[in-house]
Amino acid sequence: MKRRKITGDILTYIFLLGMSASCLLPFFWMVRSSLMKLSQIFIMPPVWLPNPVRFDNYAKALTVLPFNQYFLNTVIIVVGGVSGTIITSAICAFAFARLRWPGRDFVFGAILTSMMLPYAVTLIPTFIGWRLLNAIDSFYPLIVPAWFGGGVFNIFLLRQFYRTIPMDLDEAALIDGAGYMRIFTQIIMPLTRPAMVVVGLFSFMYYWNDFLGPLVYLNSDKNFTLSLGLQLFRGMYNAQWELMMAASTVVIAPVLIVFLLGQKYFIEGIAMTGMKG
Amino acid sequence: MRTKKEAIAGWLFAMPVVLGFIIFTLGPMLASLVLSFTDYRVLIQPKFVGFDNYTNLFSGLDPFFYKSLLVTSYYVVLSVPAQLIFAFSIALIMNRDIKFRALFRSIYYLPSIVPAVAISMIWLWLLNPDLGLVNSLLKSAGLPTSLWIFSEKTVIPSLVFMSLWTTGGTMVIFLAGLQGIPRHLYEAVEIDGGNSLQSFTHVTLPMMSPTIFFNLVMGFIGGFQSFTSAYIMTQGGPNNASLFYVFYLYREAFTFQKMGSASAIAWVLFVIISILTVLVFRSSNMWVYYEGEAKN
Known part of the structure; x- marks a missing residue:
């Protein structure tokens, strides 16, 4: 045995x-x-x-295309997207987890259902809308949506965390004369910092790795992200595998570093979301 | 008095997502429905054409519609079960009493963080028929090599195989679920003289069914929307054998600038996914076990 x-x-x-x-x-x-x-x-x-x-391959791969410009563009989009996601998803999650208001459950249900909606359905009208605003080939279409709730998924995740905090804390603060904004910023947010880190890391991954968004909205070379640049690179140096692999390594390295630093949060976050949805 | 204040605060705090829902989801959805009944190209004013876009699709006038549906269904039918079974098996093994679990878990999760474009590049290289690592390894093991993504027959199975590399996220979810199953359930099976197969079918599977269900739904919704690998690696080829539905839609909308018919294509996808989701949810009564229900 x-x-x-x-x-x-x-x-x-x-x-x-x-x-x-x-x-x-x-x-x-x-x-x-x-x-x-x-x-x-x-x-x-x-x-x-x-x-x-x-090591010359890297120097060569990075100079044939303006990768530092692509890097900068990607960073701008990532910073704009991630900050919008963290801030607004936390605000909205607070409304769904800690406040009682008429229509709350209906609104939450409607928003949750939209998670199943194929992005292809909204892609075309959204694109036309941005074109009417003359915002094609700018970063606005990629960043602005993040400031409107930052994705249902993140709201859902934060709401789960917020609900684990005893309601007594809010009640006590209210009796002491605190407003809801103060409860949010001084009680809920400090207590759920790890959850915010999870949301931040996930949205970092999302914006860093996004391909379809930049592909649809950015046309001129100077606005390209790293992902788009890599794709352009493939078209130009099709059989030069050593350069293509050097460029790929450079694009992967930042996500890899972020993952190694924050892996604990990643794994916890993933495990959380997969529980009884 | 306080409830009224709370209600106002509630709506105010929820405002970003409520507005976002209206501006970026509900509005575009309705606009897309309206557009799907028009002929709308960039320089022409949208013109109402009734059901023309839909009849063009379903009558087979556009030969790519059925082809892309077929290709995508084939990919979904193959990849979703393959990914679930693969991730679940690994999670089961990881759930044994092992050392370095956290390390293995991180290693398996690692590929899921790689940008889709980079994944496509790496696998283009690995699956290169003449110089790629995969064929060289097969050759040195005396096994037959393959054309992988460069042959009509093998392109979809190759993409499915490739997708297994990034199932680490699903595995982590399964593992967390497995570790959440209370020990006493297994002990009860043991006391009753059950073997490990019985504890698997009577404890593990029922307890895991909600998690499996969740991943099944998300898996096929995601599978129907695969895009990047087709765009970068195959451009839908060879001979349209990997013409994924969303790639077909993208081409119609952004290469051929036919926004009207592309909207119709999008709505057909929406209806298909909705019907499938409803069917899966209906069937879930039969095989998904929710702990809460037994207690009521």
Whole structure:
């Protein structure tokens, strides 16, 4: 019986390690290819480690297109989107979690249902609307929606957190003469900082990785985001894998760093959202 | 007095999302419905054409409509169960009494954070038929190689295979659900002399059914809206074999500038997803177990 358990354990670890290897291999392969000479990439069967290591590929990949401009554009969109998301989703979640008002549950239900709405349905009229406002090829269509509630998903997530705080706190503050804004900023927000971090990280990922939005709204080269730039790069350097992989590595690196710093929050946040929706 | 003040505060605090809902969801939805009955290109005034856009689609006048529906359904039918089973199996194994669980969990989640464009680039390279790592590994193991995304037959299965790399998020959700199942339920099965298969079918599956249900619904809604991999890796090809529905819609709207018929295409998608969601919700009574219900 005991031996069977040990064999089971060994098989489990072999499986887990094998899966980890498969998850990480594509990353390794990307970095490995990004440091090679093209001629070495073409050797068959493939060489596993680059020799010589060519950091020049990065310098070259980053100068053929204005990647620092793309980086800056992406940062502007991310900062605008993430701050709007955090601030307005927290405000709205407060209304749904802590305040009683007529129509609350109906409104919340309607908003939740819109989570199932395919974005394709609203995409075209929204685009036409922004065109009427002459805002095509600007960052407004990508940032402004974040300031209107910041996505149902985030409101839902924060509402779950807010509801775990005892209502007595609000009552006591009201008796002491505090207004709702003060309850929100001085009681609820400080108590739920980790939840705000979760929302911030998720929306960072969302804005950093978004492709369809920038693709639809940004046309001129100088306004491109990193994702769009990478796509443009692919069109220009189709067979130059070492440059394409170097550019991909650069685009991935920031998200990777953010993930490594905040992984605890990520995992908790994901696990929270998947519970009884 | 206080309730009135509270009601006003409630509406005020909820105002951003209420406005956002009207401006960015409800309004565009209705506008899209109206547009779907018009012929609207960039330089022409929208012209009312009745059901023409819809009849063009369903009569097969536009050959890409049925093709893209077929391709997308094929992808959804293949990818959603594959992703769920894959993520669930890994979560089950992770739920055993293992060391370094947090580390493994982070590693498996890692690919899900990569930007879609970069994912497409990496896999274009890995699946390259002549120089890619996947074919080289297959070759050295003496297995047959494949054209992957470059052949009509294998393009969709390849994209499904690729999508398994990013199921870490679903796995984390499943694992959290598994760890939330109370121990005493398993102990009860043991006391009654049940084996591990019975505790799986009588405890694990029923307790996990709401989570599975949630991921199933989100999975097929997401699957029907796949776009980026088709746009970057295949451009819908070869020979339209990966013409995803949203890619087809995007092309109609933003390449051919036919906003009217693109709106009709969007509404057909909306109706399909709604019907499917209703069907899944109906069926959920039969197989989804909610703990709260038993107590009532």
